[in-house]
Amino acid sequence: TSQSSENAEVANDKLLGGLLPSGMDEASCLSRYQSFMYRKTSSFKPSTYLISKLRKYEELHKRCGPGTQPYNEALKQLKSGNETAVPTECNYVVWIFYSGLGNRILTVSAAYLYALLSNRVLLVDPGTDMTDLFCEPFPSTSWFLPQNFPLYKKFENFNQKSSRCHGFMLKKNLLNATKASTEEVPPYLYLHLGHDYNDHDKLFFCDEDQTLLNKVPWLIMRTDNYFVPSLYLIPSFEEELFKLFPEKVAIFHHLGRYLLHPTNEVWGLITRYYNAYLARADERIGIQIRTFEEGPGPFPHVNDQILSCISKEKLLPEVDKDDLSFGSSKNPRSIAVLVTSLDAGYSDSLRELYWEHPTVTGEVVGIFQPSHEGFQQSHKKNHNRKAWAEMYLLSLSDKLVTSAWSTFGYVAQGFGGLKPWILYKPEDKKTPNPACGRAMSIEPCFHAPPFWDCKAKTGIDTGKLVPHVRHCEDISWGLKVV
């Protein structure tokens, strides 16, 4: 009957086209099964192969997660102090809590993709507030690393000179990836994949090192970078990536929406704001303003940049400065602009502009900004809740403007499936010309990719090797999937 096909459709929407597992408790994480009510159906469909891979991963995580017998077995190797690993039933990648919230959302997703590709179980260091911000993504198990994890206290001291750092061991010839098949490996390795990593750490992105790492039961990873584009350049991963993501640009779009569900506290922030200020507008525009400049804002050159971008790209109607336009409609078309910024100044100017003058189209423009926190305060709970809520709210827009270099904006564009207009990074406090440009794809940019040809053992421009991995629009040396 049409009723049951309608129900099936709603069920399919609710699970984001099969991306989400069904049957998880709804009350403890309302956002998981309510997000479809706030989002338009994505134009990117998850492949059946991806869906089956996710379901298999969920089984794996349930079988190997914290507290299970294979987990305890694998832990024994860490506790024993043995120098060399013996094969374990389950292997793990541990994500270390590190960096700003936007970065963390991207790196957890990248680490999860790496877990899928390398057949590992992902465990997330809860850090100060991961449990406060994100629900459990996998049914009947936990992805959070237990507090009594034996290496926990070492995390903050892990660095590029740690004796078990992958890059350090390569440098000191304590590991030899060319003999990967016979080489003995330790029970755990620390992977330093932060923006400041060195040429040895970067060998993570070479096939022979992956063969070596395959034998290590525990990989402990620290990164503040979305390293997915470079996974495409590892031949042993490439084919699997093609199968998982036939629409290449939707990697973070799918993985982020699959993994990262706002907790009820954050969902309250999102839904209350949306319903109060955005829901009834005819069109929603998100504008994310992030400046990386010295000194107090708002900066006049950034104000000019926003206006120039909006006008050139026709994102908002022009105002009639002569105030000669008079709307005749009692109920004009309305546009809600959601501005996010640490500074209140930019949205103040826009709000004033659209109050003081009519638009030439007769449309009305409302400007809304949920918070203006002044500066980054990543250690504060409520601050991060608001930051997460704002990234999510931006992603509910119909059109999106983001700031160059900002992972905050990448999260919004990825979740929303929106190709943003990027406000280019100003130099010398001058408005760039053009002020903004359209992104090539919705994928985030990898800010610090390696430029190394693993086979030829020489430097190479990794942004010119394959058509689907290119240099980013906002960072010329970055890489992104397009």
Ligand code: GDP
């Ligand atoms: P990135 O530095 O822009 O790449 O983004 P991150 O999210 O990694 O770090 C920036 C942090 O600054 C955020 O996590 C917030 O804590 C804060 N922040 C920056 N912009 C905003 C904003 O528009 N709204 C809120 N609430 N916080 C922001």
